[in-house]
Structure formats: structure tokens, C-alpha cells
């Protein structure tokens with residue numbers, strides 16, 4: 001998901017809409033905006049679909065007045081069950097004794113089932129099926145006298161990954177979990193106006209200046225044009241999601257001081273060194289494989305070519321919720337550039353193989369177009385484990401790499417060769433020259449390693465084996 005907030009500008013909700021539009025790649029299912037105005041109080045709107053189709057209408061935006069606003073774009077993660085209802089769309093808003101608050105959450109709370117059970121037993125009335133709603137109820141029950149203190153109370157009970165953007169009547173608040181799994185950045189919009197965003201690309205769109213990241217375990221509170229920093233959690237080694245670098249974030253964003261594009265290009269360079277192959281052209285599976293394919297081509301000297309053309313009017317395939325739509329999705333979204341492929345030995349570079357659906361379809365399309373050979377090069381290690389921290393991976397059995405060796409996957413996909421970047425190669429590409437430190441891994445890489453930095457307690461209770 002993507003979160004965004006703005007304080008200190010007129011019609012703040014319009015800025016939030018623009019920010020969310022720039023974060024649309026983080027969630028395309030639905031979006032929501034809450035604003036506050038001293039006269040009209042809190043207002044909110046939630047809609048299914050793209051930001052641009054909803055939060056551009058003057059009739060809707062007029063209902064979201066005020067200089068303080070937050071928003072959220074959603075895609076359902078492994079924590080959510082069944083079809084999303086409108087009531088599950090964030091931000092969540094609640095009135096309680098200190099005047100209420102709204103929150104937008106990116107990540108996944110791994111003890112949400114237990115918390116929800118406890119809260120319901122104690123009388124909380126839940127409105128949604130979302131794990132994130134727990135935070136509002138925990139805040140409402142806290143005995144602290146200030147909303148930020150209540151938020152700290154609440155978040156100390158929460159396990160898992162969270163980057164939260166929240167607002168009260170007067171404050172914009174941003175928090176990252178102690179491991180800093182999901183991103184969150186602070187931007188300045190001019191005198192006394194500030195923004196919080198999942199990624200820097202959304203600061204660019206509103207002309208805000210990137211100031212710094214909210215640090216892992218940090219809470220920033222912005223009021224009257226001032227930013228104060230708090231440390232509600234015990235310090236620990238951070239574990240940022242390495243998959244944000246590989247796929248999730250936009251290539252024009254800066255993560256941990258690194259250009260996402262440059263990291264992805266470097267992944268391609270590493271791949272070309274680790275898994276070279278003789279071929280005529282290097283083609284990305286667009287858009288997610290593009291920077292890595294450029295790096296692969298530069299390092300190998302094999303020409304880069306756009307062998308697959310993407311229809312720009314389709315979303316990301318994996319966000320489509322059902323298998324059937326996902327299957328069709330590949331053809332709706334990608335088409336082979338036949339004239340270029342015929343008779344060629346093709347290296348195809350993609351970011352990841354999850355269920356293998358995309359890769360199989362693409363291989364078929366490429367061979368149909370007359371390719372002589374197809375070699376897959378994948379910009380992440382095999383995805384063998386589900387993510388419990390906010391990225392939508394299916395159950396373990398549906399992950400190809402959970403039950404197949406690399407050679408079995410190659411056979412299953414029907415290609416001439418298949419190679420994944422090594423975990424150390426990936427760490428080198430994100431700037432860790434010495435690779436992964438097994439004693440103190442610098443990133444979360446659980447979907448590749450099975451090394452979960454936070455035990456997914458709800459799932460373990462449900463029978464999940466670590």
C-alpha cells in the first residue's frame with residue numbers, strides 16, 4: 001500500500017490526491033482520503049479504483065476541505081481474507097475522548113488476529129476486516145492524555161511491519177516500526193508546510209523537497225509548522241524490505257539514500273556476471289524488469305531490445321485478485337514485438353517468479369513469435385516463502401520455488417535456461433559490498449531466505465511452519 005499526508009497548505013486533500021496518484025503502483029484496488037477543517041471537522045471519502053478516476057472530481061474534492069489531510073492507496077495483502085469491501089478501505093477514522101484521529105497504514109500487523117479477539121472481548125466495535133483498524137481501537141482505549149502518546153501506546157502492542165501516517169485535528173504524525181520494514185519519508189512544501197510519503201516520487205509530484213527518511217522506530221509529530229522526533233520503541237538493527245528495491249518502489253524514488261533505478265540496473269550487472277549466456281538480444285519484461293535488463297545488457301555487451309511491448313493502460317498483473325484474471329492479464333498487458341524476436345536467441349529479464357504464471361505465458365508468446373532460444377534471468381532470488389509484512393505473495397504451496405528446484409522450474413517454464421540472482425549478489429547490488437551478513441542481516445529478505453525478522457504469530461497459531 002501507499003500512504004501520504006500533508007499539513008499546512010490550503011486544500012490539502014488535493015495535494016494528497018496528487019501524492020496518492022504518484023504512489024498508485026503501491027496499490028490499485030482502492031483509495032481513500034481524510035481531511036480536517038476547524039469548521040467542518042473530519043471528512044472522508046473512500047473509493048474503489050484509481051485515484052485519477054475518483055479524486056479528481058471537484059464535487060468530491062470540495063467535500064474534503066482543510067489544511068490537514070492524509071490518504072491511502074490499497075491493495076489487499078496476505079493478511080486480508082476474501083474480497084475487499086469499501087469499509088476496509090483506509091484511512092480509518094475514529095472519534096474518541098481526545099478528539100479523534102485518522103490513520104493510514106502500510107504494512108501488515110502479524111498479531112492482528114490476537115489483538116482483534118482481545119479488543120472485541122473488551123467491547124471494541126470493529127467496522128472492517130482490516131488488520132490496521134486495531135490501531136485506532138488500541139488508541140481509543142489508551143489512558144494517555146495526548147493523542148501521539150496514545151499512538152505510541154497502541155503501536156507498542158502491534159507486531160509486524162508498519163509505516164503509518166496519521167492525523168489529529170491539529171497534527172500530522174508519521175511512524176515506522178522498529179525494523180523499518182516499509183518506507184516512509186518526510187518532505188517540506190515551503191514555509192511551515194510538510195508532507196509524509198511512502199516514497200520520494202510522490203514528493204516530486206507536489207513540488208515538495210525531500211528532507212529525510214523517517215527512521216526505523218521513529219515517530220515524527222508535525223504541528224504549527226514544527227517537526228518533533230520521538231523514539232517510542234527499543235532500538236534494534238533495522239531490516240528494510242529488500243524487495244522494495246527489487247520491485248515494489250518506483251524506479252525514480254530514493255530509498256536509503258540510493259536511487260532505486262540505479263540499484264535495479266546494478267542487479268542486472270550482477271546477474272550478467274553471475275549467470276552469463278551467449279545470446280543475440282536482452283529484453284526486459286516491462287516495466288518491472290527494465291532497469292535490470294539495461295544493466296545486464298551494459299555488462300554483457302549484448303544489445304538491449306524491446307522485445308515485449310507493454311500496454312500502458314493496464315495495471316500491475318499481480319494485483320489482480322483472481323487466478324483467472326491474472327492469466328488473461330498477461331496478454332492484455334504484454335505483447336511480443338514479433339519482427340524483432342524471430343530467429344533470435346533471447347535473454348528475458350524479469351524481477352521475480354512467484355507463481356510462474358507470467359513467465360510461462362511470456363515464454364509461450366516469445367516462442368510463438370519464432371525465438372530460437374529463451375533464457376530467463378531473474379532479478380531476485382527464488383521466492384520460496386510468503387511475505388507477512390505487506391507484500392502480496394500467495395500461500396507457500398503456490399510459490400513455484402517452494403517446491404521446485406531451479407532445474408525443475410526451468411523445465412516447468414519450458415525455457416533453455418533459468419537463473420536467479422544470488423542473495424549475496426542482490427545485497428551487493430543494494431550497496432552491501434560484503435554481501436549478506438548472516439549473523440545480522442541488513443535487510444528483510446524473508447521471502448527469499450525464510451528468515452523472518454518478526455515471527456508471524458497469527459500464522460504460527462494457524463499452523464504455519466517456520
Ligand code: 5GP
Nearest residue numbers: 288318352353354355356357358391392393
Ligand atoms: P507470477 O506470474 O510468477 O506469479 O508473478 C510474477 C510477476 O508478478 C512478475 O512479473 C512481477 O513483476 C510481479 N510481482 C512482483 N512482485 C510480486 C509480488 O510480491 N507478488 C506477486 N504475486 N507478484 C509480484
Ligand code: SF4
Nearest residue numbers: 241243387444446447
Ligand atoms: Fe519484503 Fe520479502 Fe520481507 Fe516481505 S518478506 S518484507 S517482500 S523482503
Ligand code: MG
Nearest residue numbers: 285286288289
Ligand atoms: Mg513484472
